[in-house]
Amino acid sequence: MNIVVFIRQILDPQVNLEGIDYFDESKINADDLIINPIDKNAIEGALKFKDSEGATVTAVCVGDLKPEKAVREAIAMGCNSGIVVNSKDIFSHDPLIMAKVYHKVLEKIGEYDLVMIGGQVMPTSSYAEAPILAELLDIPSVLYVEKLEKKDDAFIVSRVLEGGKEIVQVPLGKSLFSISDSEYFIPRYTSMRGIMMSKRAQIPAWTLEDLGLSANDVGQDISDLEVLSLENIVIEKESFIISEGEPEEMVDKLLEKMKEDGIKLGGA
């Protein structure tokens, strides 16, 4: 079983850049780039099949910053190999364009059985790459997967639904799964052996030309998505925040202020 996992590299959300500054590339320190957290869940899903079925897992990162770093981490977690597509020409805000690049990557890889991808790009909450890629590939797909197991001749998939979950059955064969943040997919840590492997690994860097694409095919000009502005959200709410003092003092302050404002805590 050959599995391709697509991972995105993002700026660590813990980094001290608020609002629009977070998206300002000139402020980004390459050391703060991490794998989009939910994509690690997808890696874990693929590695579970490596453990149980002997699957071969390839991690692919398309990005213009330090995609090798993300792929090396994926290998350190246990992926067999990795590929990067490093191009500044890709308009990565458009999920259609990203999915088209992924589609070409899969065509070039040729032999694959499963495609796995994180359910969401965290900073923008974008989730559309997976459904778009599934549609381009025209293969069976299940999104927002929270558990994935192979049983006899089918994948038994549990997917998240509002207020519950749905069990879905997919026959074995080429399929795509987008993975959500669940207990089953809590990512493993990198191992010592993995880190050694990742250091030695040769990571091919494909160009757009290698994929049969040109800058015109994937650039902002061709995209229907037009970003008009990016602004900070100013919440006009006045919050009374208590950040100093012993716990008891803080609680007292809170209760006092609430009493002053005429807000009742209720009570049974």
Place this chain on the structure above:
Amino acid sequence: MTGILVFALIRDGEIEENVLGVLNKVKNFTSLGDVSAALLCEQAKDEWISTLGKHGAKKVFVVEAPELSTYLSRAYVKAMLEIIKTADPKVVIGGGLVNVEDLIPRLAVHYNTTCLERVTDLILEGDDLIAITPVRDDQAMVKMKSKGEKIFITTRAGAFFIDENPEGQEPEIEKLTVSFDEKDRIVKSVEILKAKKTVNLKDAKIIVAGGRGVGGKDKFAIIKELADLLGGEMGATRACTDLHWIEETYEIGQTGQSVSPDLYIAAGISGAPQHICGVKAKTLIAINTDERASIFKYCDYGIVGDLHQILPILKEKIK
């Protein structure tokens, strides 16, 4: 090519409420043309169609088939493409839920265009439909538009108000026939497991909710104790139900229940958009160790501290 087509998702035997919110939002964009709705199901109920009409759909396109009894992407894409071909709308839009987020981007692919995702507001400027999506944990927002011949949009759950006194007319109905084949049935829905709806958080006046910061299954006791003491209910974020710290029935947020209590105490909750969109509280108290947590922007009162220190003291003081 004119008009706005709203995907009308059925959930638990009713028109899902985000559909009504979206209808309420788009029905005033009259310069874009009439609003219609797409209803896909095994067998349409008259009340569904009336509801869609009341809330602003002038016309309802219906596709009925056993393959559409529950959401499965392939069959739903096929039926929707047929409706889009017939209705030829400028805008195709769906509200909130997981299955809508699954469907709408797939449709966009067939028109080789993008999808504007998780929009929380729509503004009509001239003939341009401007979409607003919050990013970076709701610290910033993107204003964007689609240059596509057709525009595909998904909206964030709970983004739009529902008209409480809708006055729309009975809509025109057009039934379309779509034939399905074996390929459309490859992926099978085996069963839908609903969280037990024993806890009704919707009507609760007071809610004490815990997030990832609670720190574990055995640490939820203080949340429950405080909720009981205040005569309220206990709630939790998706992270907690995912990690099985607490049953799913307590989940509040996009994939859980939407709540509108008088008082909401958010303990160890960071304030992620998926959670906050389900909370409309008169008074919100936040307790979190991270002073940068976005919950502090939404709260009325906040304490930067460890909930396991603060809540027991609060409990004692209330007693």
